[in-house]
Amino acid sequence: MPKKNLKLWFAPFVVLMMLVATGARAELPDFTGLVKDNSAAVVNISTTQKTESRRGGLPFDQRQLDQMPDFFRHFFEGPNGPGGGGQPGGQQQLNSMGSGFIVSKDGYVLTNNHVIDGADEILVRLSDRRELSAEVVGVDPRSDIAVLKIKGEDLPVVQMGHSSELEQGEWVFAIGSPFGFDYTVTAGIVSAIGRSLPxxxxxxxxxxDxxxxxxxxxxxxxxxxxxVIGINSQIYTRSGGFMGVSFAIPIDVAMNVFDQIRDHGFVSRGWLGVLIQEVNRDLAESFGLSRPRGALVAEVLPDSPAEAAGLQxxxxxxxxxxHDINLSSDLPPMVGRTRLNDTVELLVLRDGDEKTLEVTIGELPEDRQMASENTPSPSPASGPLGxxxxxxxxxxRxxxxxxxxxxxxxxxxxxxxxxxxxxxDIIRKLNNEPVxxxxxxxxxxGDLPKGKAxxxxxxxxxxxxxxxxxxxQ
Structure with missing residues (x-):
């Protein structure tokens, strides 16, 4: 092809690529206005805890410090760092830091429980550099939510959204104080929703991300x-730093906790009273399901709403x-959000047939202490199952x-x-028959079907x- 013709052919291609690149840039979100509008309601939270010194007053263990870049490490160690001085065996001050945000003009602040857990003093620093002492209104360790109160009037507040409307792939951004650097903005997308953590x-x-x-x-x-559609709470990391996997508490969950703490001083959750497990491929086959789905009831707790409703x-x-239960982890949040004494319908699969049960939801008690069992003496294995x-x-018993x-x-x-x-192990059922x-x-x-799960x-x-x-076989 002659050079002149090649140039004529290549020129429109270059223009087209420039237009595509310009269009791609135009579709990327601009966070500048959003940051200006919302930064004032975001606060830095620092805490002080008095404790016995073990070695020079470090608020992090040595492994965590070693994993930090040199530039950051001096913030956390040494006699002039937030860990304070102190000699081994004496008293020291441990300082920690976190973020939060103002949810009401009269000074209610939301943050994580682990940010203020064990603190003797809590200081909230606003964007205008005011520093205010905060009191703890209430905490909910189960959801990792803490409600604080600072004195003030007509304070800047965030606008609340609905995490239930959030979709995978949606753009989101965070404002906080990583490593103590106030009002740092980071952005990314929603990687997944409805994640259950251990x-x-x-x-x-x-x-x-x-x-x-x-x-x-x-x-x-x-x-x-x-x-606001979430509260940044946890990261998954093997190095102590960001690795692209972060977790936030949905704001719908957080505001439910906030309302209960503000109005009643404590948090109540719905309780069904079952121990459940995931339905994997083999279990789905053994129970006659076409695909893995649902929450398999492994145990019905005594004197529970589930027992009263006849769950087995x-x-x-x-x-x-x-609401479909695709994963077993879908069920607990649904139950937890249900109001006490509400009657709900469950669709269950039992012995290959679907049936509907009505359950009156109770209040979640404290974690149950599970008994341990004695160890019987062994004997030779035998029988069709070995x-x-x-x-x-x-x-x-x-x-x-x-x-x-x-x-x-x-x-x-x-x-x-x-x-x-x-x-x-204690075997209570085999092939859905009580033992x-x-x-x-x-x-x-002896009567089990051959070649079946x-x-x-x-x-x-x-x-x-x-x-x-x-x-x-």
Whole structure:
């Protein structure tokens, strides 16, 4: 192709690429106005805690300090750092920092509970550099929310949004004080919603890739309308710093907690009274589900709303008040948000049939102490599943409040070992049939269908869980 023709062909292509690049830039959000409008209601929170010195007054352990860049490390160590001086064995002051935001003109402030936990003094610094002492109105460790109060009138406040309207992929931004650098703005997108973390299953966390670091905790997460839709709470990290995975408490959850603490001084949550587990592929097959979904009831707690409604171990909760339960983690937040004494409908799968149950929701009690079980002496494994069992002792029945079941004494090679059954497990159900005795267990085990996946309900360490046994051909 002649050079002249090549130039004629290439020129429109360059123009087109420039237009595409210009259009792409035009679609990126501009946060400048949003930051100006909302920064005044964001605050820095610093706390002081008096404690016995162990080694020079460091507020972080040495491993965390070693992982910090040299530029940051001097903020946290040494006699002039926030950790204070002090000699080993003497008294020192531990300082910590975090963020928060003002939610009412008369001075209510929201932050994380872990930001102020154990503090003897709490200082709130506003954007105009005023420093005000704060009192703790109330805390809710379960959701990691703390409500503070500062003295003031006509204070700047944030605008509240609705985290229930948040969508994956939506732009969000945070304002906070990472490493003590006040009013730092970071932005990103919503990576996922409804995340359940091991530390708390009553909070459906918002996952983002917004840069969150120590000091951001308790600060607001905004949408592009300038509304707060979350409270930055946790990061996932292997290095002590930001790795692209951050978690925020949905503002709908936080405001529910705030309203209860402000109005009543404490937080109540709905309680169903079941121990649940995820339905994996093998369990779905064994219960006759076309795909994994729902929350599998492993145990119904005594004197609970679930027991009164007739829920049974082995039921799979598919819907809660017409809301689908896709993952077991979907259920606890729904129950927790339900008002006490409200009656709700559950759609459950039982023995292959769907049925609707009505449950009157109670109040979530303190965490139950689970009893431990004694260890029976082993005996040779046998039977079609490759295990041996014995009857429950009176002591075991009393300790675990279990009247029926058998104790696994030994497990050899075979389906039971492959399923993860261990010595000292208590088998309460096999293939959805209650196990009342050793004779009963042997009968059910001998009648299991060949080449099928069947569920087995076991109690281990005081907790009930379903496993799947795959029988041989």
């Amino acid at each position: 530390s708390e299953n009553y909070v459906p966390f918002i996952q983002t 917004v840069a969150i670091n120590p000091g951001n905790s308790g600060g607001p997460l905004f949408n592009l309308d300038g509304e 171990p082995g039921d799979i909760i598919l819907e809660y008040q017409d 295990l041996s069992v014995s009857a429950l002792t009176d002591e075991q 009393e300790q675990l409040s279990i009247q029926e079941g058998v104790v696994v004494k030994n497990v050899g090679p075979g389906p039971a070992l492959d399923a993860g059954i261990r010595p000292n 009342t005795s050793v004779k009963d267990f042997n009968r059910i085990a 069947v569920p087995v309900l076991v109690v281990r360490g005081g907790q009930s869980t379903f496993l799947v046994i795959k029988t041989g």
